[in-house]
Amino acid sequence: MGLKDQSTEAKILNAAKEVFMKFGLYGARMQDIADLAGINKALLHYYFRNKEKLFNAVFESALEKYFQQVTVMGDTSMSVEERLFKYVDNVFDFFEEYPQMTMFIIKEVSINPELFKQKVSKLKENKPFVVPMLQQAIDNKEIxxxxxxxxxxxxxxxxxxxxxxxxxxxxxxxxxxxxxxxVKKEKIKDAVKEFISFKLNRKDV
Amino acid sequence: MGLKDQSTEAKILNAAKEVFMKFGLYGARMQDIADLAGINKALLHYYFRNKEKLFNAVFESALEKYFQQVTVMGDTSMSVEERLFKYVDNVFDFFEEYPQMTMFIIKEVSINPELFKQKVSKLKENKPFVVPMLQQAIDNKEIxxxxxxxxxxxxxxxxxxxxxxxxxxxxxxxxxxxxxxxVKKEKIKDAVKEFISFKLNRKDV
DNA sequence: ACAGAATTTAACCATTTGGTTAAACTATAA
DNA sequence: TTATAGTTTAACCAAATGGTTAAATTCTGT
Incomplete structure (x- = not known):
């Protein structure tokens, strides 16, 4: 692609993201995406040859953003509890910014499970997933x-x-x-953190 | 409608439910519904004049089933904890049987919030909702x-x-x-019940 | 048996939808 | 200036889609 054409391609991707997230692959209309991007259909197909390719671009970007933000938990200098609090903050920030993205990913994966196999494999590889960290802390009697x-x-x-x-x-x-x-903003997050503290610190098992 | 024609109308509704739940109002194709029901398009339109009417039938039935099963909590002879356990059992049973229904309702209401205003009002009226029961138990120091x-x-x-x-x-x-x-079947429900017990019985506040 | 209603079908129709084409416009580098 | 590659548009096209029509078949009570 060119150099300063940031604008048009970005406009298309943003519009496509919005329409696909709302209506899904089958429900989305290319014309609606073009309209929302302020261009016409032919230009849409000039940038992304067809609906499938455009959808893939949107889906991959969504999945990447999702796994990127939803697996981050602060660094190892923090306690497990602090790291989980940080994790919750991240997850909340993410949902605040992209409330529809989780639903979108779930829906599309549910319609076409191949999507997951194809796209997620490469993302999950090098991510420090939460479970091993917890297991280690349990083994060490930290929690x-x-x-x-x-x-x-x-x-x-x-x-x-x-x-x-x-x-x-x-x-x-x-x-x-x-x-x-x-309610969501003010109380739910606190309740989640309370749940974390409860689970990490309880003595009876 | 007739008397023993249960069959065809039911077949249509079941097929429509499946297709609408998977693809949503805009993504669903009438032909797919007809195929799945084992009839042709014209017969589909004979029973439900158009897509919108068919969708409404499916959506209303889904919403009704949802609120019916997700607000039931056993009778007042039980303790609050028992009633909440029963509630969890009901919710799990419901999701086990109709895993896509919640997603479907959320999605469609999100696309068209009018749906909620129109359809839910009449359903929620005479339902003993969970919150008042809890508030009362709190006031009585039961929990x-x-x-x-x-x-x-x-x-x-x-x-x-x-x-x-x-x-x-x-x-x-x-x-x-x-x-x-x-994992879901064996462990999650127990964890939820544990959460209930924790919240109801904790002494510190 | 038979009239009338309900049910089912094949053949159509108009619109929408994804996608293409060819021509025009714009920037740019030689 | 001008050749060239990148960008944008209007006009089209074939297939898919929601919906209709009219005729045929089956079911119903009398």
Whole structure:
């Protein structure tokens, strides 16, 4: 590609991201993407030969961003608890910025599981995943006994679902006089951290 | 409608449910629904005049089933903890049977928030929602102090996300030699119940 | 048996959709 | 200036898609 053509290609990718995330591969319309990018269809096909290629570009970028931000946990100088707190902060920041991305990835992988096999393999390789860190801390008696997989899934659930289910929660709470996005921002994260402390420090097993 | 024509209409609805849940309103193809139901397009339009009407039938039925099963909690003869355990059992059963339904409802409401306003109002009216029960138990000092909304959202997150994110979890765990659906079935529910006990019984606040 | 309703089908139709083409415009480097 | 590569557009095209029509078949009660 050229040098200063940042603009048009970026506009296309941003528009495509928005439309694909909302409607998925089959539901998305190339015309809508072109309109949103402020160009016409032919130019769209000039940059990305077809729908599939454009979708792949969007999906890969989404997946990369997702795994990049959702596996970061601070450095080894911190305690396990601090690192998990940091992890939660990262996950929340990510969902705040890209609330639809998780849903998008899940949906598309669910429709076409091949996507996962093809795209994720290369990403996960060199990532310091959370589970080994926990297992090591457990072995060292730094933290309480637990199943690290179950724990990390619980943790991730408590972070992710408030954003995924936001359209429902918003509707349900509005009727009861609550503002869901307010509750989410102010209270959920604290509750998650409380859960972490509980699980790491409990003495009985 | 007729009397014994259960069959065709039911076949259509089942097929439509499957296709709409997978691809959403815009992504779904009427031809695919007809094929899956084993009939042709014209018959499809004979039963449901158009795509929108068919979608509404599916969506309403999904929403109804969802709220029906996800608000049931056993009777008042049980303790709060028992009722919440029962609630978790119900939620798990529901997700086991209709793993895609939550995602479907969230997605469609997210695309068209009007859907929620229109369809949910009538359903939520006469349902004994979880929050008031908790608030009352807190007031009576039966259970520990807590924010019932945050609690119920945490709880629901821990139940729902393992099913919603299953396509991702499956992929990620398979590489590490775990079987996600096994883990989910055997361990997650127990962890959720443990969480309930922790929150209800803790003395420090 | 038979009239009328419900059910089913094949053949169509108009619009939408993904994609192409060829021509025009713009920057740029020699 | 001018040849060249990169960029943009309007006009098209074939296939897919939602939807219709009219005729044929099956079911129903009388």
């Amino acid at each position: 309480a006994e637990m199943d690290p997989i179950v724990f990390i899934v619980n943790l991730h659930s408590m972070c992710a679902y408030p954003f995924l289910g936001a359209p429902l929660f918003r509707g349900m709470m509005k009727n009861n006089g609550y503002d869901w996005d307010q | 520990a102090e807590m924010d019932p909304i945050v609690f119920i959202v945490n709880l629901h997150s821990m139940c729902a996300y393992p099913f919603l994110g299953a396509p991702l979890f499956r992929g990620m765990m398979k590489n590490n030699g775990y079987d996600w659906d096994q």
